[in-house]
Amino acid sequence: MNEMTELASICTSDLTQTAGLGTGPVSCEPYRSPAYFERERENLFKRAWLTVGRVEQLPEKGSFFTKTIEIWNAPIVVTRGSDDRIQAFYNVCAHRGNQVVLTERGRASRFSCNYHNWVYRNDGSLMGVPDEANFFDLDKKKCGLVPIAGAFAGGGGILR
Ligand code: FES
Numbered sequence: 455m456n457e458m459t460e461l462a463s464i465c466t467s468d469l470t471q472t473a474g475l476g477t478g479p480v481s482c483e484p485y486r487s488p489a490y491f492e493r494e495r496e497n498l499f500k501r502a503w504l505t506v507g508r509v510e511q512l513p514e515k516g517s518f519f520t521k522t523i524e525i526w527n528a529p530i531v532v533t534r535g536s537d538d539r540i541q542a543f544y545n546v547c548a549h550r551g552n553q554v555v556l557t558e559r560g561r562a563s564r565f566s567c568n569y570h571n572w573v574y575r576n577d578g579s580l581m582g583v584p585d586e587a588n589f590f591d592l593d594k595k596k597c598g599l600v601p602i603a604g605a606f607a608g609g610g611g612i613l614r
Contacts, residue, residue: 506523512534518555518576533576535577543600548598549572578600
């Protein structure tokens with residue numbers, strides 16, 4: 455061992471001890487534990503910004519694209535509304551949880567759930583409910599697609 459290698463070894467050892475770290479093997483449990491992964495999904499990935507697409511994917515009013523965010527285990531739809539505003543929503547019907555938008559991309563001013571035909575505007579608001587009179591206490595303002603915080607900047611879109 456030459457002088458430099460010995461010096462580096464001493465410094466590394468001192469730093470390890472100073473930081474309170476051991477030199478034994480590191481547990482591999484975090485890499486294979488489903489419970490650990492679920493905690494990581496909830497506490498890390500649901501709070502972190504994730505890239506979902508680019509502005510070019512929404513070239514005109516009414517453009518949309520869908521995607522499944524695997525780490526969230528959730529389908530989303532990203533739209534450019536008639537007011538040119540880009541928004542993202544969970545692609546889940548407020549009625550019974552059916553996936554509302556089934557196509558990958560396109561242009562639409564409204565989306566119709568194919569289960570019981572609830573209709574949403576591309577800004578996420580609930581527009582129509584068949585047989586609405588029989589849904590007592592239905593507040594359509596509270597039954598839109600659930601928005602996801604997001605930002606589109608520099609051409610890229612991120613969500614959390
Ligand atoms: S689940 Fe969408 S309309 Fe019923």
